[in-house]
Amino acid sequence: MRQIPVYLITGFLEAGKTAFLRDVLDGGDFADGQRGLLILCEEGEEEYDEKALADMNFSVLTVDSQEEFTADFLRTCEKHYRPKRIFIEMNGMWDCKWLYGEDLPLSMAIAQVITVVDGSTFPVYLNNMRSILSNLFQYTEMAIFNRCTPQMDLLSYRRTVRGLNPRAMVYFEDKDGNPIDPGKDVPPFDLTADVIQVDDIDYGLWYLDAFESKDRYEGKKVRFRAKVMKSRRLPSNSFIPGRNVMTCCAEDIRFVGYVCKAGFAGDLKPRQWIWLTAEIRYEYQKEYGEEGPVLYAKSYELTGAPEEDTVYFN
Numbered sequence: 131m132r133q134i135p136v137y138l139i140t141g142f143l144e145a146g147k148t149a150f151l152r153d154v155l156d157g158g159d160f161a162d163g164q165r166g167l168l169i170l171c172e173e174g175e176e177e178y179d180e181k182a183l184a185d186m187n188f189s190v191l192t193v194d195s196q197e198e199f200t201a202d203f204l205r206t207c208e209k210h211y212r213p214k215r216i217f218i219e220m221n222g223m224w225d226c227k228w229l230y231g232e233d234l235p236l237s238m239a240i241a242q243v244i245t246v247v248d249g250s251t252f253p254v255y256l257n258n259m260r261s262i263l264s265n266l267f268q269y270t271e272m273a274i275f276n277r278c279t280p281q282m283d284l285l286s287y288r289r290t291v292r293g294l295n296p297r298a299m300v301y302f303e304d305k306d307g308n309p310i311d312p313g314k315d316v317p318p319f320d321l322t323a324d325v326i327q328v329d330d331i332d333y334g335l336w337y338l339d340a341f342e343s344k345d346r347y348e349g350k351k352v353r354f355r356a357k358v359m360k361s362r363r364l365p366s367n368s369f370i371p372g373r374n375v376m377t378c379c380a381e382d383i384r385f386v387g388y389v390c391k392a393g394f395a396g397d398l399k400p401r402q403w404i405w406l407t408a409e410i411r412y413e414y415q416k417e418y419g420e421e422g423p424v425l426y427a428k429s430y431e432l433t434g435a436p437e438e439d440t441v442y443f444n
Contacts, residue, residue, distance in 0.1 A: 134213060135241035138229065140220035140266055142255065145248045146276045147219050148176035155183065160215070163187050167213035171199060171221040189213070196224040201233045208237060215241075222266055230269050245270040249278035249302065252287060267294040276303045284312035289338055293375070293443030296341050297420070315339060321346055325407060328354035330436045333373045334443040337386055340410065340423045347410045351428065355436060358402045359385060360395075363417070369395045371406050371425070374440045383440060389415055392427030405431040 141147050151168075160166060166188040168178070173192065180190050189211050193199045207213070216238070220226065222245075230240060245266050252275065255263060267273060273291045278284060288300045302310040317339055318332050326347075328336045333354055340347050356371030364370070372387020390408060398404070408425035415422055 133239040134208065134216060134237055136216045136218065136229075136234075136238050137241050138218050138220055138243045139246065140222050140243065140270070141246040142222040142248070142251075143172055144174050145222070145246045147246045148174055148178065150244070150246050150274065150276075151217060151219055152176070152178060155186070155188070155217070160188075161186050164214040165189075165212055167191065167207060167211045167216045169193060169207070169216065169218045171219060171224065196221070196226075199224065199226065201228065201235055204238065205235050208235065223262065225265060227265070227269075242272075243270045245273045247273060247275045247287075249275040249282055249284070249287065256290065263290075264294055267291050267298060270295060270298050272299045272301065274301050274303065276307070277305050278302045278310050279304065280310060280312075284310065285315050288312065289315070289335070289443045292338050292342070293334070296338065314343065321350070324351065326350060326352045328352060330355055330438070331441065334375050334386075334441045337372075337375070337388075338443055340388070344412050347423065348412055349409065351407060351409050352425075353405060353407045355403065355405050355433060356387065357385075357435075357439075358398045358400055358404060359387065360398075360400050364389065367391055367393060367395050369398060371404065371408075376440050376442055388423045388425050389417055390425035390427055392430075394427065394430065398430075403433050403435050405433050 139147050139151050154160075164187065166186065168183065168188055168190045170190065170192045178190060183190055191207065193203070207216070228234070234240070275284070275287055284302050291298050291300050302312060304310055315335065317335060319326055319328055319336065336352070336354065356373060359370045359372060361370065368389055368391050370387040371390050372385050374383050375386050376383050390406070406425070407428045407430070409428060411424050411426060412421055413424045414420065415424060
């Protein structure tokens with residue numbers, strides 16, 4: 131059975147979701163006459179041209195409350211409208227994690243999740259609604275920051291998103307929709323050294339940079355302090371050296387690290403602290419679901435825990 135693709139556009143009120151989605155629908159890619167359904171979970175100042183959508187064979191439906199937006203509601207929509215694709219303009223304040231799990235009707239599949247963010251208000255939301263932002267970015271495939279200026283700390287914005295979801299693509303636009311390239315972070319450690327020394331405070335920055343900057347780290351050696359974690363899913367010669375990272379708030383701390391292959395893995399105990407020296411290679415790992423950094427251990431030294439166990443991405 132062919133599943134109905136569901137395109138989810140999420141973000142806070144007045145972030146620019148309607149303008150973005152309107153551009154997508156006006157672009158012609160979905161003007162093939164197949165039945166579509168546009169579900170609006172909030173109403174902002176921007177509006178859709180419902181006549182133009184009707185001409186494209188799209189129906190428009192508004193949902194007034196989070197309680198109304200359920201799996202049964204989607205099943206009813208499918209039965210009534212018989213859509214071949216569904217677009218949802220989601221209210222970013224609603225908690226709809228069920229969309230990504232087993233509660234989503236079997237006849238539907240999430241095709242794409244895009245989060246639209248107003249770059250000018252992002253710091254305010256980050257300071258006051260971190261847990262909600264965490265929900266927004268956790269499942270997104272693409273985060274689009276609009277209304278940006280080069281004076282904004284766009285690299286910090288990108289680190290925030292990638293810290294919550296390393297696989298998310300992040301784009302920046304100015305108020306006219308023109309792209310802004312913030313460049314790459316300049317890491318606070320020496321990339322030209324024979325062995326890159328990563329201080330405790332910089333672990334989070336190195337973790338993110340290593341994931342997205344293969345050109346910087348392929349074949350390089352790195353040394354950092356890490357806690358040993360082991361998993362039954364890994365071979366006996368592998369473990370995960372990493373750190374606890376605060377991704378959003380004090381209630382949202384998680385352990386992050388890369389798979390490390392080591393002949394001495396059997397000598398290590400879970401939760402031991404070590405100084406690890408390893409070579410970085412990029413390989414497909416089923417734990418990542420894609421290509422990513424894999425550490426090949428060269429040596430280790432037992433050590434004590436750092437003064438501060440938790441590190442940050444910013």
